[in-house]
Amino acid sequence: MKTQYTLLSGETVEFATPTGELGTFLCRVLAAARDPSVSEAELTDLVLGPENPLLDRTAVAGRSVATAEVYRDPAFHVMLDCLARKRLPPESAVATPRTRYTMTVPEAAQQLGISESAVRQAIYAGRLGASKEGGTYYLDPHAVAGYRVSKRGPRRQDQDAKGPPGGTLDARIGSGPDASFRVKHSRDDFELTEKRGPEWTGRIPAGWRRIAVLGTSKDRSRYWEIEPAEGESVLHFEGFYVRGGFRIVETVSSTQRAVAAFKGFQPR
Numbered sequence: 673m674k675t676q677y678t679l680l681s682g683e684t685v686e687f688a689t690p691t692g693e694l695g696t697f698l699c700r701v702l703a704a705a706r707d708p709s710v711s712e713a714e715l716t717d718l719v720l721g722p723e724n725p726l727l728d729r730t731a732v733a734g735r736s737v738a739t740a741e742v743y744r745d746p747a748f749h750v751m752l753d754c755l756a757r758k759r760l761p762p763e764s765a766v767a768t769p770r771t772r773y774t775m776t777v778p779e780a781a782q783q784l785g786i787s788e789s790a791v792r793q794a795i796y797a798g799r800l801g802a803s804k805e806g807g808t809y810y811l812d813p814h815a816v817a818g819y820r821v822s823k824r825g826p827r828r829q830d831q832d833a834k835g836p837p838g839g840t841l842d843a844r845i846g847s848g849p850d851a852s853f854r855v856k857h858s859r860d861d862f863e864l865t866e867k868r869g870p871e872w873t874g875r876i877p878a879g880w881r882r883i884a885v886l887g888t889s890k891d892r893s894r895y896w897e898i899e900p901a902e903g904e905s906v907l908h909f910e911g912f913y914v915r916g917g918f919r920i921v922e923t924v925s926s927t928q929r930a931v932a933a934f935k936g937f938q939p940r
Contacts, residue, residue, distance in 0.1 A: 838900035853912030
């Protein structure tokens, strides 16, 4: 039996439905994420605490640790996504009944006077709550009406350079039998590290400002561009991932456009 779960990034994770202790624990996490009486701190203690059967209790004495093997498990990414959802303000919750979400992305773009891509970026970043049904996003008209569109316009490279650099990111990148996950950014030491093997699990060092990510499987390619942000996000693709303090600022789902965007990305 398979379980499908859609992350805040818009990526759908599919994995074998957990059973036994892990299955019971995952149900607890999902229920706690939906329960408004459970605080973010309480959910964090649950997911990252000793009750989580996925965590390694032997690596560090007296502590439960998320090892590289833990990050390979899609169920852990679901738990981290529950934490990310708990951090959203109440009006951004994405678990409200479908009846609340009736506005399409084109309709929201027309009302706000912005592009459909900008609307989707706001959804991916958690600034606009949305419900995904059959691959289509629907938004809450009241949330759209109250949404403030940034007047800054596109940022130039010199403006990007003034922002704070990103911190260390956990990542699993490279290529496997069925998919690949590649990144681009300006840290030369990471570009060398990436060449250690076909699959690499470790850390992207701090100091980056923009990172381009290209995920490719047998039937599709997707492109993301991320920038530093507070909090913790996870970008997951076919078992590969990037995790840490960032937000998604651009997503391209068309295979041809995704490959072109990655090829044309200039590290800043």
